[in-house]
Amino acid sequence: MNQVIVYTIISLTAIGIVAAVVIYFVSKKFAVVEDSRISAVEQVLPNTNCGGCGQPGCHAFALAVVNAGDLSTLHCPVGGNAVMKQVADILGIKAVEKDPYIAVVRCSGSFEYRKKTNIYDGTDSCKIAAALYSGDTGCAYGCLGMGDCVAVCDFEAMYMDEKTGLPVIIEDKCTACNACVKECPKDILELWPKGKKNQRVYVACLNEEKGSTARKECAVACSGCSKCFEACRYDAITMVNNLAHIDPEKCKVCMECVDTCDVHNIITANVTPEKIQAANEQRLKREERERKKREAEKLAAQQNENPTTPQA
Amino acid sequence: MKTPLHHKLKTFKIGGVHPDDNKISASAPITPLALPKMVIIPIAQHIGAPAKIVVQRGDNVKVGQVIAVHEGFVSANIHSSVSGRVGVIEEVMDSTGFKHTAISIRVKGDDWEQSIDRGDVLVEQIKLTPKEIVACIMEMGVVGMGGAAFPSHVKLSVPEGKQVDHLLINGVECEPYLTSDHRLMLEKPKEIIVGIKILMKALGVDTSIIGIEDNKHDAIELFQELLKNETGITVESLEVHYPQGGEKQLIQALLNREVPSGGLPADVGVIVHNVGTTFAVYEAVQKSKPLVERVVTVTGKEVKQPSNFLVRIGTSVIDLLIAAGGVPERTGKIVSGGPMMGKAIADLDVPVAKGTSGILLIPEEESKRAEVYNCVHCGKCIEACPMGLEPYRLLLMSKKGNNQRAKEEHILDCIECGSCSFVCPSNRPILDYIRLGKTQLRKPKKP
Numbered sequence A: 001m002n003q004v005i006v007y008t009i010i011s012l013t014a015i016g017i018v019a020a021v022v023i024y025f026v027s028k029k030f031a032v033v034e035d036s037r038i039s040a041v042e043q044v045l046p047n048t049n050c051g052g053c054g055q056p057g058c059h060a061f062a063l064a065v066v067n068a069g070d071l072s073t074l075h076c077p078v079g080g081n082a083v084m085k086q087v088a089d090i091l092g093i094k095a096v097e098k099d100p101y102i103a104v105v106r107c108s109g110s111f112e113y114r115k116k117t118n119i120y121d122g123t124d125s126c127k128i129a130a131a132l133y134s135g136d137t138g139c140a141y142g143c144l145g146m147g148d149c150v151a152v153c154d155f156e157a158m159y160m161d162e163k164t165g166l167p168v169i170i171e172d173k174c175t176a177c178n179a180c181v182k183e184c185p186k187d188i189l190e191l192w193p194k195g196k197k198n199q200r201v202y203v204a205c206l207n208e209e210k211g212s213t214a215r216k217e218c219a220v221a222c223s224g225c226s227k228c229f230e231a232c233r234y235d236a237i238t239m240v241n242n243l244a245h246i247d248p249e250k251c252k253v254c255m256e257c258v259d260t261c262d263v264h265n266i267i268t269a270n271v272t273p274e275k276i277q278a279a280n281e282q283r284l285k286r287e288e289r290e291r292k293k294r295e296a297e298k299l300a301a302q303q304n305e306n307p308t309t310p311q312a
Numbered sequence B: 001m002k003t004p005l006h007h008k009l010k011t012f013k014i015g016g017v018h019p020d021d022n023k024i025s026a027s028a029p030i031t032p033l034a035l036p037k038m039v040i041i042p043i044a045q046h047i048g049a050p051a052k053i054v055v056q057r058g059d060n061v062k063v064g065q066v067i068a069v070h071e072g073f074v075s076a077n078i079h080s081s082v083s084g085r086v087g088v089i090e091e092v093m094d095s096t097g098f099k100h101t102a103i104s105i106r107v108k109g110d111d112w113e114q115s116i117d118r119g120d121v122l123v124e125q126i127k128l129t130p131k132e133i134v135a136c137i138m139e140m141g142v143v144g145m146g147g148a149a150f151p152s153h154v155k156l157s158v159p160e161g162k163q164v165d166h167l168l169i170n171g172v173e174c175e176p177y178l179t180s181d182h183r184l185m186l187e188k189p190k191e192i193i194v195g196i197k198i199l200m201k202a203l204g205v206d207t208s209i210i211g212i213e214d215n216k217h218d219a220i221e222l223f224q225e226l227l228k229n230e231t232g233i234t235v236e237s238l239e240v241h242y243p244q245g246g247e248k249q250l251i252q253a254l255l256n257r258e259v260p261s262g263g264l265p266a267d268v269g270v271i272v273h274n275v276g277t278t279f280a281v282y283e284a285v286q287k288s289k290p291l292v293e294r295v296v297t298v299t300g301k302e303v304k305q306p307s308n309f310l311v312r313i314g315t316s317v318i319d320l321l322i323a324a325g326g327v328p329e330r331t332g333k334i335v336s337g338g339p340m341m342g343k344a345i346a347d348l349d350v351p352v353a354k355g356t357s358g359i360l361l362i363p364e365e366e367s368k369r370a371e372v373y374n375c376v377h378c379g380k381c382i383e384a385c386p387m388g389l390e391p392y393r394l395l396l397m398s399k400k401g402n403n404q405r406a407k408e409e410h411i412l413d414c415i416e417c418g419s420c421s422f423v424c425p426s427n428r429p430i431l432d433y434i435r436l437g438k439t440q441l442r443k444p445k446k447p
Helices: A002-029 A035-042 A058-068 A080-091 A126-132 A148-152 A179-183 A211-217 A228-233 A273-305 B130-139 B152-156 B180-187 B191-202 B216-227 B247-255 B273-285 B317-323 B379-386 B389-397 B404-407 B419-423 B430-442
Strands: A101-105 A158-160 A167-169 A187-191 A200-203 A237-238 A242-244 A266-269 B030-032 B040-042 B066-069 B083-094 B098-109 B166-171 B207-213 B233-238 B270-274 B293-299 B307-312 B332-338 B357-361
Touching: A035 A058, A035 A080, A058 A080, A058 A228, A101 A167, A101 A200, A126 A148, A126 B430, A148 A158, A167 A228, A179 A187, A211 B270, A228 A237, A228 A242, B030 B180, B040 B083, B040 B270, B066 B098, B066 B270, B130 B152, B130 B191, B130 B273, B152 B273, B166 B180, B166 B191, B166 B247, B166 B273, B180 B191, B180 B216, B180 B273, B180 B293, B191 B207, B191 B216, B191 B233, B191 B270, B191 B273, B207 B216, B207 B247, B216 B233, B233 B247, B247 B270, B247 B404, B273 B293, B293 B317, B307 B317, B317 B332, B317 B357, B379 B389, B379 B419, B389 B404, B389 B430, B404 B430, B419 B430
Parallel strands: B030 B307, B166 B207, B166 B270, B207 B233, B293 B357
Antiparallel strands: A101 A187, A158 A167, A200 A266, A237 A242, B040 B098, B083 B098, B293 B307, B332 B357
């Protein structure tokens, strides 16, 4: 009996040793050497695997960064400049600073302003409703309000406001990962530069129809009246297809356009009403000056044309 | 040659369902609807490129005058369906649920173009050559009237290298409730037969089969009687089986041929036309009458007078509803088309288009969607799918945005008949997601 146990122990030990030796050499022979920097980079990344950088996940991003050795095209919007600085330090390359972005909702058509014209009782998904028809309000461009964007947000940075039926973005939590932007079938959500002092300004409407039609569909629709376009000193506002659009690259956030909108649909973030009022007064003064100047010029031109006219 | 009705009837081989047929309006004769005060004529009533508008606001037009010309080959001419003055040309919601450009015309009198023969005399002699027939059909704006509205001249121009030996006439009308084709077969059978001969001449085929489902005995018997002395044209009674009116299903039922995935009926030597289209072809070729009116069924369980109206294209749905006795109080949805493939309309002002076969009013309790449960993998949708797809998997792929995978699983072969959603015991929105997947595959991807 004892002999059996002894033989068993000896034979198993022998097999174990042989296997260990084989495994040792195999592991040396077929070893996969991974750049240690990849795991180092991965550790400083947020590891949310949100895909906001355009890569399938954080590991893929780390791999891409290490392989590229250049940060000009790769940027983690969630970690932002702080994380990218750390990544650059690990790799010993120069960090590229990028302006932080945030998602904005470019529709103001709440229940109050945009009346329902029919009832949608199909599958509870904006994408499906959008594939079926133009929506349950008159506006074919507006938010469908079923919250596909909220469902896809990994950071709990959005919620549907029950009173307005529109999504709301929580500024502190939004990482500009682009998930909601990709999800929205009506392209209402857009990534917008967060702006200096987190101040930004945008037109919250996408309705491209004629002014009268658009206003019938939604009380706060952009009618394409061009007042904001005329007020802008920096050519940041363009009028395309009856719709005003503010170019965030050119916009100096002077807020002078905000009060020109009849329906108050130029939306600002983190701007005090005082600043808007001050900007408005400044604009009015400037316009007054320009008007006087024009009148003076007109008068001068008239006098030049008819020099014989007796002067008063 | 009389088909004994007690024999086992032909039908397609895979899938299909048997919804209640509810043909309430089958006994209502086709009655012309009074001229509306205004019509709204969309310029995209067909599959393919929208037509190009050739009239301006303020122009006076006659019935049958071209108001928009086809742009490209896969497109169709649009004719004025009334006489009067052209009003605003703007985007309006049509029965697809989306906004498209449409021409509104304020009606004044009923002044037809001189060239149109409006008499009821049957013209049997076909004078035109095959090429002239196709050109005439193209000129008259004839499109498939079964629902998809595919321009008919495109179907008649068989691609080179393909041999067509059969013309099938689709008199199946497998959609529950709808009776417009049934009434047309009963009231205009001789015209339809001449239409078939025109199509046969244009295609150069010798055999044609009219497929009619077994719930329309009167139509089958009428055609059998009229075709007694004809050679080449036969009528075949088919089992009542949804979606037999699908082109591919009808080919399988009548000829036992299978159209390859992504292919066309011409690939298996067949061209299919609907009876409504055949009648429109007759009127276009023999009477020079463009497609300006069509038969529309207005029906529903609680509708006062379920009817079949002869309606000018562009008439608002609301005019039809008023003529049928108004909208019953407990109406939940108004659907353009049948209950299986139709689409609820979002606005009562939407105009009747060339492809509008019926308006169905569904009572409130029947219009509601049932609560959705999880998939129990029972496989009923696979059994029901007439195209041999796996609908529950396509739903998941489409839901997860895995569209390429769905394409590999032939999502684009789906004919959107709705059999999968119809049989699902968990009430899952299968067709909704499949349709979404198809839409996303067709449109360019977001950056």
